[in-house]
Amino acid sequence: MSDLLLTKTMAGLAPADQTTADYLSKVKLGSILHGSFVKARNPAFMRKYFALLNTTYEMWEPGEVTSKHGAPEKNFDRFREDLTIMAGYYKVVVRVDGSTRIEAKSISFAKMSEDEFEALYQNTITVILKHILTKYTREDVDDMVQRVLNFG
Secondary structure (H helix, E strand, C coil): CCCCCEEEECCEEEECCHHHHHHHHCCCCCCCCCCCCCCCCCHHHHHHHHHHHHHHHHHCCHHHCCECCECCCCCHHHHHHHHHHHCCCEEEEECCCCCEEEEECCCCCCCCCHHHHHHHHHHHHHHHHHHCCCCCCHHHHHHHHHHHHHHC
């Protein structure tokens, strides 16, 4: 069974979508259900975050950043993960040989609260302005994101 979506009403909890309603219609009255509940994040804010990432990615020129290993590859998933790490949302993973590597934290609804996601969004803008869109202001970035959201 996938996650159930419930909404709070004056009478208690009620199905928030048809899948949940269908599932609950098959549960006998008096049955006890066990589960963990989290408040769902705002999907519109997730779209805003990806509008920010997509716009920045399209404007990014990997050749502008180089190291002794060369320029980074233009790969959206790697770009998103790197920005997440640079924004401070990562975990250190210990490998079998004892060495470590840094991995971006999951931004899935189930793994990150709305407050943490809001902080990630703000920190990501700071990283973008410092490392990628260095000639832009916060207002410029906000305007670009809003234009993308209005267009889509």
